[in-house]
Amino acid sequence: MIKNKKIVLILIGVLLIAQVGCRANTNKESLEGKDINDSTVEVGAPDKAIIDRSESVSDLVVELFGVDNATCIIFNDIAVVGIKMAYDTELTDAMKETIINLVVENDSMIRQVVITExxxxxxxxxxxxxxxxxxxxxxxxxxxxxxxxxxxxxxx
Incomplete structure (x- = not known):
């Protein structure tokens, strides 16, 4: 019985220390020059999966020759891809086809890709x-x- 009380007291002590430690960095002075608005928020698992998949598509597309920047959001089985082309390059039908094939080949859950610049x-x-x-x-x-x-x- 006494052993159980000691274990419970130790656990409570550890939890209190952990709680105090987690709260210690909430004031502005302790952030040491970091942008307070730059904090991260925990995203739910389904939304995180969509973000990760969308970022993967963006990373693939931006690696293509002639693409300066790319962004993507996945909605069900559709990838919406925004493109910023490099100077003196155009988003041709051939480039669109390359992007579509690249996205579909690398994410088996995407069935359709819509592209815009x-x-x-x-x-x-x-x-x-x-x-x-x-x-x-x-x-x-x-x-x-x-x-x-x-x-x-x-x-x-």
Whole structure:
């Protein structure tokens, strides 16, 4: 009985120390020059998986010759890819086909890829990814993503 009480007291002590340690860095002075708004938020598993897959697609596409920057958001089985082409290069049909094949080959859950070089849409996709990374729920972006997909399909 006494042994059990000692174990419980030790556990409570460890938990209190851990709790105090976790709270110690919440004031601005202890962040030592770090941007307070630059903190990370834990993202739920399904949203994290979407972010990871989207970033993987972006990383693949930006490695292509002639692509300066790429962003992506995945919605169900559709990848929305925003592209910024390098100076003096164009997003040709051949380049679009290369991007589509690359994305579909590297993510077996993607069935359709929509591509745009519209700067406004590129920024919208970037903002969605940024919001998800800050912990905002994916469900809050569904309508916006659907609008983006429809706009890209209409423009192509």
């Amino acid at each position: 519209n700067e406004k849409i590129f920024e919208q996709v970037e903002n969605i990814i940024g919001g998800l990374m800050k912990g905002k729920p994916y469900d809050g972006y569904v309508t916006e993503i659907n609008r983006i997909i429809e706009k890209i399909k209409k423009d192509n």
